[in-house]
Amino acid sequence: MADASGTATAATSPAVAKVGAAAEARAVSKAQAPAKTIELADKAHTWPYLVRLEFLAGLIVMIVLTVWSIALDAPLEEIAQPNRTPNPSKAPWYFLGLQDMLVYFDPWLAGVVLPSLIIVGLMVIPYVDVNPKGNGYYTFKYRKFAISTFIFGFFFLWIVLIVMGTFLRGPGWNLFAPWDYWDPHKVVPLTSVDLSEFLFGIPASSAGGVLLGLAAIGGWFSLGAVFYIWKRNSPTMKKLGFVRYAIVAGLWLTMMALPAKMVLRIGFNIKYVLVTPWFNI
Amino acid sequence: MAENEKQSLKDKVFESQVWRSIFRHGYADTHRNRVLQVAGNVFLHLHPTKTRRHALRIRFTWCAGGVTFLLFLVTVVTGVILMFYYRPTGEHAYIDIKMLEFDVPFGMVIRNMHRWAAHAMVIAVWVHMFRVFMTGSYKPPREFNWVIGVILLVLTLLLSFTGYLLPWDQLAIWAVTVGTNMARATPLLGHEGPFYELVGVNARYDARSFLIAGQVVGPPALLRFYVLHCIFIPIAASVLMIVHFWRVRKDGGISGPM
Numbered sequence: 001m002a003d004a005s006g007t008a009t010a011a012t013s014p015a016v017a018k019v020g021a022a023a024e025a026r027a028v029s030k031a032q033a034p035a036k037t038i039e040l041a042d043k044a045h046t047w048p049y050l051v052r053l054e055f056l057a058g059l060i061v062m063i064v065l066t067v068w069s070i071a072l073d074a075p076l077e078e079i080a081q082p083n084r085t086p087n088p089s090k091a092p093w094y095f096l097g098l099q100d101m102l103v104y105f106d107p108w109l110a111g112v113v114l115p116s117l118i119i120v121g122l123m124v125i126p127y128v129d130v131n132p133k134g135n136g137y138y139t140f141k142y143r144k145f146a147i148s149t150f151i152f153g154f155f156f157l158w159i160v161l162i163v164m165g166t167f168l169r170g171p172g173w174n175l176f177a178p179w180d181y182w183d184p185h186k187v188v189p190l191t192s193v194d195l196s197e198f199l200f201g202i203p204a205s206s207a208g209g210v211l212l213g214l215a216a217i218g219g220w221f222s223l224g225a226v227f228y229i230w231k232r233n234s235p236t237m238k239k240l241g242f243v244r245y246a247i248v249a250g251l252w253l254t255m256m257a258l259p260a261k262m263v264l265r266i267g268f269n270i271k272y273v274l275v276t277p278w279f280n281i
Numbered sequence: 282m283a284e285n286e287k288q289s290l291k292d293k294v295f296e297s298q299v300w301r302s303i304f305r306h307g308y309a310d311t312h313r314n315r316v317l318q319v320a321g322n323v324f325l326h327l328h329p330t331k332t333r334r335h336a337l338r339i340r341f342t343w344c345a346g347g348v349t350f351l352l353f354l355v356t357v358v359t360g361v362i363l364m365f366y367y368r369p370t371g372e373h374a375y376i377d378i379k380m381l382e383f384d385v386p387f388g389m390v391i392r393n394m395h396r397w398a399a400h401a402m403v404i405a406v407w408v409h410m411f412r413v414f415m416t417g418s419y420k421p422p423r424e425f426n427w428v429i430g431v432i433l434l435v436l437t438l439l440l441s442f443t444g445y446l447l448p449w450d451q452l453a454i455w456a457v458t459v460g461t462n463m464a465r466a467t468p469l470l471g472h473e474g475p476f477y478e479l480v481g482v483n484a485r486y487d488a489r490s491f492l493i494a495g496q497v498v499g500p501p502a503l504l505r506f507y508v509l510h511c512i513f514i515p516i517a518a519s520v521l522m523i524v525h526f527w528r529v530r531k532d533g534g535i536s537g538p539m
């Protein structure tokens with residue numbers, strides 16, 4: 001740093017260079033990262049060492065993109081016809097994970113509440129992850145929970161659902177193997193039941209059914225409370241504190257409700273856990 | 282003699298007022314010039330003059346943030362070109378896209394580049410987020426830049442989604458119909474959502490009709506998405522990118538082991 005500002009004062013355009021150097025000095029002094037302790041030898045001149053890499057990366061991206069654009073045409077189907085619904089109607093590929101959630105949850109959850117929670121959940125990550133280790137380098141050892149949770153959500157609940165939605169979901173949103181013919185008349189016998197019917201044979205909308213549904217959902221989220229009581233004296237939990245823990249546990253269990261509901265649906269044909277006059281879960 | 286003349290010509294050019302007004306420093310490979318090359322250039326001075334060595338490694342950043350930004354720039358440039366040929370109305374939109382293929386020189390390549398760059402940007406921004414998570418770069422002092430990043434991620438998806446409608450073909454309106462149908466189910470604000478009676482929304486006035494300017498995805502939705510796609514979201518994303526890059530510097534540069 002010292003030599004950078006030293007030369008800057010002698011610059012041909014002192015104004016420009018000085019501003020740069022001053023910003024530099026500020027950035028370093030302000031940053032909590034101990035940039036000051038970093039050996040000067042740990043740094044390389046941005047020009048040419050970084051700029052040339054950026055240039056190369058840019059060149060490669062532009063070449064790939066150009067070749068791709070010459071070789072492959074963007075799709076254009078027939079003109080929009082509001083009265084001819086295609087089957088299947090698919091959202092853009094990057095939203096197919098969300099569309100696939102509609103199989104397991106009603107639209108208000110799958111289409112509105114859960115996507116909002118994904119966004120909020122991503123935003124709170126830095127504020128609920130109090131582990132100081134693994135800041136600025138790759139490590140799994142010190143961040144087992146954070147990394148496994150993120151990878152599970154990112155790969156299994158997002159990427160895998162997108163791939164499935166793109167390639168395996170056909171007419172009627174039925175699953176088709178890649179070599180199957182997409183038969184629009186395929187009928188999947190669907191005799192789905194609700195949880196209370198499955199367990200005790202009582203209708204889900206009856207008082208008993210509603211109580212059971214509430215208990216099931218309450219039980220799911222109280223797993224978080226049980227874990228808290230069990231681990232409340234561990235150093236990690238002390239450090240995390242109750243509020244942060246509650247947020248992490250709530251979001252984690254909500255995320256895991258998706259695979260849980262998948263198991264109920266695919267394994268046991270269960271449609272709803274809770275049925276109320278206003279909404280179903 | 283000739284040597285002298287050459288030398289004096291060189292001096293005349295490189296020492297001239299015009300040349301020196303454009304290029305503030307010489308090109309000899311000195312420490313000072315390397316620093317000035319970055320600090321004295323409005324585009325390059327986004328960088329610090331010196332970078333920590335580990336941050337130069339492709340293995341560390343995968344260059345994913347930079348690639349996202351480059352792809353964004355590609356969509357801006359190709360998008361502006363497309364705007365010269367495209368009218369966002371029910372009568373014209375589809376024909377204008379067809380004309381790109383059959384009538385406009387290089388129209389199809391421009392359209393392809395715009396579309397593929399947009400798709401690639403969605404992938405690149407996911408890869409970038411994944412890398413930032415894996416290196417734990419959201420940890421203090423970079424918490425807030427991660428939050429800005431999440432908003433950028435949402436804006437990237439919305440940019441792609443609003444653009445999806447513009448070709449006005451079957452793929453477009455049905456994908457957008459499926460996507461915006463969700464808004465019908467918004468709790469309180471959608472006419473098929475839980476507790477909608479409390480607010481009193483109906484099919485004509487609810488979250489969905491607000492998004493698509495009507496009850497079906499029709500020409501008013503096309504215009505609405507066009508303005509969002511070409512003006513509102515790109516400006517919002519650009520502003521946030523400026524903040525994002527600024528914060529990378531202010532938070533002490535690319536994160537690294539202490």
Ligand code: HEM
Binds near residue numbers: 342413433537
């Ligand atoms: C339009 C989208 C985005 C653009 C153009 C962008 C661009 C960049 C660039 C150029 C960098 C410098 C380092 C690098 O290339 O990796 C960076 C760093 C960073 N980005 Fe992004 N980004 C975007 C979205 C995001 C998202 C979605 C997140 C997270 C949710 C995020 C979080 C961060 C953080 C925390 C850093 C600092 C990383 C460090 O210091 O190692 N950004 N971004």
